[in-house]
Amino acid sequence: MLEIRNLRAKIGDKEILKGLNLTVRAGEIHAIMGPNGSGKSTLAKVLAGHPSYEVTGGEVIYQGKNLLEIDPDERAREGVFLAFQYPIEIPGVSNANFLRMAYNEKAKHDGRDELDPLEFDDLLQERMKIVEMDSVFINRSVNEGFSGGEKKRNEILQMAVLEPKLAILDETDSGLDIDSLRIVANGVNKLANKDNAIILVTHYQRLLNYIEPNFVHVLYKGQIVKSGGKELALALEEKGYDWIKPAGATA
């Protein structure tokens, strides 16, 4: 589904990704871990097409297409989804309207029927159960006045509505209390299936107590320096990142 080869990217003059390789197949859950500043969030944003990041080398093939040549909104309609670490607030636009607009853009793209507000509401009510979200959030402005946990749940609700093929969750567990963490993780587990793939970008092992990844990768200074199974995450939890660093590297 996703093939990243020797990806290099910078923001301003600062190179952050320095030749990153990763292969993700349908049905897989990958966790990308690493210390602060290693490039985890940059990878997430580059895959979604954030305009502040410039790709300076390498390639990203998504479902046989060169992902880097596709506009961000088109990537989303093609099934790439980024759950933001810091979701944006959109005052004045209700969650329901926003979600329906996003849903219909994708439906149009896929050649499916667009839904009117009533039809969409049925779908929304059903998907809201996945993240145990209360109906009051639906008529409130997108993320406005939401707590950190509510914002993250709202991201997963969007994922549930849009049903992406490739979902990238950027630090979705950060700033969550234990209940929100459980709800968000359960939501992701319900949405994972054999046809989609999920990349979890996280700093901590705790999310992986709830979502079991097939692969764990350690990102360090813009490169993946170690890959393994879920036991790698446990080892990181126990020993920190220092033992991973390649020979000659300094923190």
Added chain:
Amino acid sequence: MAQVAKEKNSNFSAYKILAGMREGMDPAWLAALRAKAGARFEEIDFPTTRNEEWKYTNVAPILKVPYREIFDLDADGLTVERIAPFTFVESRHSQMVFINGIYSKELSDLSGLPESAVVTSLAGMTEEQALVASRHLAAYAKYQDDAFTALNTAHIGDGALVYIPGGKIVETPVHVIFISTSEEASATHPRVLIIAGKGAMATIIESYVSTEDNVYLTNAVTEVFAAEESAITHYRLQEESEKAFHVATTQVHQERESNYVSYAFSLGAEIARHTLNVVLTDEHTDTTIDGLYVVTGKQHVDNHTTMDHSKPNCTSHQLYKGILDGKSRAVLKGKVLVREGALLTEAHQLNKNLLLSKDSSVDTKPQLEIFADDVKCSHGATVGQLEDDELFYLASRGIAPEQARALLTFGFAEDVISKIKLKSVRKQLDKTVLDKLHQSLDLE
């Protein structure tokens, strides 16, 4: 100065004709008020940009036009059906319609109002109604130092009186519509007097619209008197022709424990100026003045507001938002005055502007003047563009850039529009704002 004075005389002397036409028809006090205001108008000059209150708005283009005065009703083929787009379903049977400043009984419909509500043309008041009006008309909007207000006051003929006697609650909103139809440049001087007696409650919509895309002048003055414990919600919809000039003052007088809410929308006119002054004369009043201006092309909109706190324990909130495109310009000067002794005042003021083009500009000046202790006041102003992070968030959900811009802009406006309780007013504003920005959204 001589130049201005000459233009003033030749261009705006119709009140003299009006005085002759209405001789013997109005109460003596009203005729005298007109005469005094006319005399004062002769003595004072129109403001220039040297005047601090008019620093950013040059009225010279407004004064240059040779206006035609209109004294008689000419419905110009307008019918109830044709004016339907300017009306609201909630107030279809509680609306007063003025065509080029003249009251149209045929197009007005007051059948939906309770008998307790007095809604009448100022030219058609009973003696009893006139007695009430005489205590308030020109009592708040001072004409002595303002040429536009003096001119308006000298022209009081038709106009709207909305009087809700003490203790009465009028649930049906009263809509006062001023429609301009003139193909020649006309000058009209709409006057509205809103009086809420003790404990009375009412909703008033005041709107300014046009059927033609023409040059004309609306010089409006509205006075609001909120007696103790009364509650007034006041919508002001300025949707004039984009070639027109609109100069207006709304002067509000609030007594003890009264509540006044104003939503002022400024969408039309080439040059628009609205002065909104709220004077809080006693304790425990509550005031909200929210506004939205959306300007494009070469439009110029100027809002001057004053919240005058003179007694303790009053609260006021102000949120004015602006969307600017093209080469438009907006001015906001919002003064919050907390006088000596106005202890425990709570006053908050915020002005936010969204610039959609490089060539649009805003002069915003929130101003706090505090002469009392133990008050809670805040003010602020922002001027910004659509943020990359916001656009990216929408893009990451599959929303194309054009739609994303429309959605964010709409959301910015909706922050104010969504507070409107009357559904058809809200819907109409949604549509007007989107149309004006050449955007469309499929929303509920």
